[in-house]
Amino acid sequence: MRRILPWCLLSLAWPLWAASPPHVQERMLDNGMKVIVKEDHRAPIGVTQVWYRVGASYEPRGITGVSHALEHMMFKGTEKHGPNQFSQIIADQGGQENAFTGDDYTAYFQTLASDRLEIAFELEADRMRNLLLKDEEFAKEIRVVREERRLRTEDKPKSLTYEQFNAAAYRISPYRNPVIGWMTDLENMRIEDLRDWYGRWYSPNNATLVVVGDVAPERIFQMANTYFGKLKPSELPRIKPESEPPQLGETRIRVKAPAQQPYLLMGYKTPVVVKEAKGDAEWEPYALEMLAAVLDGGGSARFARELIRRDKVAVAASASFSAFSRLPGLLMLDGVPAEGQSMADLEKALRQQIDRLKKEPVSEKEMERVRNQLVAAKVYERDSVFYQAMQIGMMETIGLDWRMAENHVERMKQITPEQVMKAAQKYLSDDNLTLAELDPQPIKEKGFAKPMIPGVRHDI
Amino acid sequence: MIFKRLRMHWLTLICLLIPFSNSWAAPKIESWNTENGAKVLFVPSPGLPMVDIRVVFNAGSARDGARPGTAVLTNGLLTESAGKWSADEVAERMESVGAVLSNGAQRDMAWVTVRSLTDKRVLDRALETLAAVLAEPRFVPDDLERLRQTLLSSLMQEAESLGDIAEKAFYATVYQGHPYGSNPNGSLESLKLLSEQDVKTFYRRYYVANNAIVAIVGDLSPAEARAVAQRAVSGLQAGDKAPALPEPAIPGKAVEKRIDYPSSQTHIYLGQPGVKRGDPDYFPLYVGNHILGGNGLVSILSEEVREKRGLSYSVSSHFMPMSQLGPFQMTAQTQNSQARVAVRVMRETLQRFMEEGPTEKELESAKRNISGGFPMTVASNAKIVQYLAMIGFYGLPLDYLDRLVPNVEAVTKDQVRDAFQRRLKPERFITITVGAGGDGKG
Numbered sequence: 057m058r059r060i061l062p063w064c065l066l067s068l069a070w071p072l073w074a075a076s077p078p079h080v081q082e083r084m085l086d087n088g089m090k091v092i093v094k095e096d097h098r099a100p101i102g103v104t105q106v107w108y109r110v111g112a113s114y115e116p117r118g119i120t121g122v123s124h125a126l127e128h129m130m131f132k133g134t135e136k137h138g139p140n141q142f143s144q145i146i147a148d149q150g151g152q153e154n155a156f157t158g159d160d161y162t163a164y165f166q167t168l169a170s171d172r173l174e175i176a177f178e179l180e181a182d183r184m185r186n187l188l189l190k191d192e193e194f195a196k197e198i199r200v201v202r203e204e205r206r207l208r209t210e211d212k213p214k215s216l217t218y219e220q221f222n223a224a225a226y227r228i229s230p231y232r233n234p235v236i237g238w239m240t241d242l243e244n245m246r247i248e249d250l251r252d253w254y255g256r257w258y259s260p261n262n263a264t265l266v267v268v269g270d271v272a273p274e275r276i277f278q279m280a281n282t283y284f285g286k287l288k289p290s291e292l293p294r295i296k297p298e299s300e301p302p303q304l305g306e307t308r309i310r311v312k313a314p315a316q317q318p319y320l321l322m323g324y325k326t327p328v329v330v331k332e333a334k335g336d337a338e339w340e341p342y343a344l345e346m347l348a349a350v351l352d353g354g355g356s357a358r359f360a361r362e363l364i365r366r367d368k369v370a371v372a373a374s375a376s377f378s379a380f381s382r383l384p385g386l387l388m389l390d391g392v393p394a395e396g397q398s399m400a401d402l403e404k405a406l407r408q409q410i411d412r413l414k415k416e417p418v419s420e421k422e423m424e425r426v427r428n429q430l431v432a433a434k435v436y437e438r439d440s441v442f443y444q445a446m447q448i449g450m451m452e453t454i455g456l457d458w459r460m461a462e463n464h465v466e467r468m469k470q471i472t473p474e475q476v477m478k479a480a481q482k483y484l485s486d487d488n489l490t491l492a493e494l495d496p497q498p499i500k501e502k503g504f505a506k507p508m509i510p511g512v513r514h515d516i
Numbered sequence: 517m518i519f520k521r522l523r524m525h526w527l528t529l530i531c532l533l534i535p536f537s538n539s540w541a542a543p544k545i546e547s548w549n550t551e552n553g554a555k556v557l558f559v560p561s562p563g564l565p566m567v568d569i570r571v572v573f574n575a576g577s578a579r580d581g582a583r584p585g586t587a588v589l590t591n592g593l594l595t596e597s598a599g600k601w602s603a604d605e606v607a608e609r610m611e612s613v614g615a616v617l618s619n620g621a622q623r624d625m626a627w628v629t630v631r632s633l634t635d636k637r638v639l640d641r642a643l644e645t646l647a648a649v650l651a652e653p654r655f656v657p658d659d660l661e662r663l664r665q666t667l668l669s670s671l672m673q674e675a676e677s678l679g680d681i682a683e684k685a686f687y688a689t690v691y692q693g694h695p696y697g698s699n700p701n702g703s704l705e706s707l708k709l710l711s712e713q714d715v716k717t718f719y720r721r722y723y724v725a726n727n728a729i730v731a732i733v734g735d736l737s738p739a740e741a742r743a744v745a746q747r748a749v750s751g752l753q754a755g756d757k758a759p760a761l762p763e764p765a766i767p768g769k770a771v772e773k774r775i776d777y778p779s780s781q782t783h784i785y786l787g788q789p790g791v792k793r794g795d796p797d798y799f800p801l802y803v804g805n806h807i808l809g810g811n812g813l814v815s816i817l818s819e820e821v822r823e824k825r826g827l828s829y830s831v832s833s834h835f836m837p838m839s840q841l842g843p844f845q846m847t848a849q850t851q852n853s854q855a856r857v858a859v860r861v862m863r864e865t866l867q868r869f870m871e872e873g874p875t876e877k878e879l880e881s882a883k884r885n886i887s888g889g890f891p892m893t894v895a896s897n898a899k900i901v902q903y904l905a906m907i908g909f910y911g912l913p914l915d916y917l918d919r920l921v922p923n924v925e926a927v928t929k930d931q932v933r934d935a936f937q938r939r940l941k942p943e944r945f946i947t948i949t950v951g952a953g954g955d956g957k958g
């Protein structure tokens with residue numbers, strides 16, 4: 057049940073020509089900022105997203121979480137606009153706005169009626185260069201960030217396990233650090249760390265503006281030039297590759313935390329799509345994506361069919377892989393054992409699934425199912441302007457090209473069962489595997505204790 | 517992995533009204549009944565060759581009676597073996613053509629949804645399968661045992677989540693003795709007792725056409741939509757509507773429950789029964805709450821608890837209108853040593869808001885936000901189909917959406933204050949805290 061009333065709907069006269077293929081245009085401003093516009097005239101709205109090429113994987117030790125902390129501070133005011141004014145102004149325009157930080161990006165977005173986007177441009181351009189970063193605001197906001205970490209990670213046994221898993225799986229790669237940062241770093245973070253970070257990365261030549269919606273591209277380019285075009289570019293730091301060395305044997309960790317259920321995570325080091333890839337590197341990431349979908353692309357995929365329904369070894373099991381990130385990542389499996397099954401049983405079953413992929417080609421029927429799902433999903437995703445903008449922004453920000461998202465389905469269609477098998481043989485080996493087991497510790501719930509607040513009325 | 521600055525309550529960030537703007541016509545919802553009595557609501561959405569179908573039954577956990585978990589288990593079994601197909605085959609039939617089948621149940625509603633391409637071959641397959649899922653579920657013992665284990669596993673998962681523990685305790689206390697009080701996923705005891713017979717009896721009573729709403733949004737003509745609705749639900753028995761639920765009582769006195777848990781934060785839930793769908797106070801309460809704590813970071817609660825004091829990442833208040841009085845809730849999470857302070861600030865903020873009401877500026881700003889954002893709330897088929905199901909399920913007028921903006925615009929400061937004062941009784945609030953300590957020592 058939704059927590060708030062669904063507000064209304066209004067019938068928009070949707071033009072028939074919205075069915076034609078989506079039209080994308082891009083332009084580079086003189087200061088090096090890229091602007092990408094995708095027209096979608098189904099509804100009179102537009103989404104604006106500003107993507108910065110910076111995120112947790114850019115952070116050196118000691119200041120993990122600084123990208124995310126800075127993202128919070130981006131709402132705390134410039135010379136022109138006081139703390140939280142940004143949000144208030146957008147709200148007054150009927151807009152929705154927020155931001156998110158990942159390993160490879162920090163992004164800010166607004167969704168507005170399509171004739172009101174200009175205000176978002178003005179505000180985003182302002183905070184790209186003129187953020188104040190005041191001490192007293194930071195002192196409060198970093199406490200909010202620490203609460204966020206407690207909420208998302210500290211008190212969640214599976215999240216905690218995932219965090220520990222990443223730290224064990226990667227020796228060098230910055231993907232070993234959590235996006236929100238380690239608590240010790242959040243406790244020792246200073247406003248100067250954020251000022252340095254802001255100065256280093258927040259410039260037009262390190263940003264991509266993506267607009268999707270009921271807009272005229274020329275008008276968007278014009279507005280982008282008016283507001284962002286006047287910002288000075290800066291010299292961007294070069295970051296070291298921090299390449300993950302080959303793994304030389306299986307890694308296994310145990311995480312003890314208050315919990316009710318055991319939980320298993322497994323991850324194999326895998327490659328990602330890179331620009332101008334040659335040879336095997338050109339198809340391997342797509343084959344791995346196909347492989348993950350064969351295992352867990354719905355209720356008829358192997359995990360649901362065999363592990364959950366037939367063998368009843370898992371109550372939940374999933375596989376995931378992303379072909380698109382700045383640095384190589386992992387093909388991940390996870391699961392919760394079913395009643396009466398041990399973690400060893402679950403692990404064995406997951407390993408058997410992997411072994412089978414190495415030994416027998418995936419059936420044409422399974423490949424066909426995945427292809428049809430991808431084709432349909434490509435249509436479904438156009439129901440959301442936000443998602444469409446997100447795909448473009450992410451591809452650009454991790455150093456690829458938005459066209460690769462548009463061509464993704466075509467690329468996947470070319471993958472053969474033999475390629476899936478070869479990729480499994482090459483990458484899904486025991487020596488390339490990390491496992492983490494959540495070992496549940498008793499919760500010792502004491503039941504209802506004495507009331508925390510004396511009396512029932514609060515005293516003013 | 518993505519960390520948002522604030523958990524987004526997408527559907528709450530609503531929208532709306534550029535005052536007087538008529539730049540969009542009112543939505544024309546077409547509605548009719550199928551031959552066996554299911555009510556259909558349809559909005560055509562040309563542009564993308566896809567359709568969303570949402571079939572909703574008055575078969576939520578409020579109908580569980582003495583066996584909590586019955587509604588969720590019954591609903592879950594629909595999409596297992598059905599018609600002449602096994603659970604594997606039901607999933608296979610949908611996914612092999614790229615259609616997406618999902619289902620779920622909460623306190624009021626239980627639902628099955630399909631998203632499909634409108635390509636004839638695909639839609640035919642999806643509809644044939646949906647019809648079997650709705651009208652010919654097989655309730656195979658093997659499926660039932662497996663889903664029972666899944667639900668038991670959900671209970672364990674809830675028991676390691678502070679938010680879930682708090683919410684369960686909140687409902688159990690606020691709705692003591694009322695059908696809303698029990699956990700939709702059931703309890704250890706009830707799940708062990710639930711039988712095939714319980715499930716079949718529940719299904720036969722509630723999964724009937726007169727107790728169903730079919731919402732359809734997509735690239736279909738009205739005639740095609742009629743055929744789609746007919747094919748989806750024609751196998752259902754006509755049956756009877758579910759009877760009205762009893763009215764919950766406002767608790768006679770305040771209750772505070774503190775649940776110890778070895779955690780770094782304390783989760784806080786405050787509230788009471790609030791408002792129901794179609795309630796005459798609905799709009800003043802909705803708009804007032806938008807200002808108090810409903811609009812994400814732009815709200816008084818967020819300002820007081822998060823922005824001024826840095827106490828919590830996510831603090832908010834909600835009225836959740838249901839068939840009967842759904843809850844009014846204020847929630848936050850903070851490190852254990854700050855729990856008392858956070859509860860005090862939340863209560864004081866509400867108290868002040870109730871005494872003074874919103875300022876003219878706050879009210880205007882909220883109206884602008886709700887109105888100006890209206891286009892966003894109806895900008896996707898996914899959103900529209902949910903609104904249709906809601907309107908149909910709660911029997912709201914078909915022009916509910918046309919009247920929304922005027923209804924919001926008409927709300928006055930005095931109405932907000934008056935409605936909050938009449939409807940909320942903070943001195944009788946239920947207070948739930950889950951965490952370690954809260955004694956000021958962390």
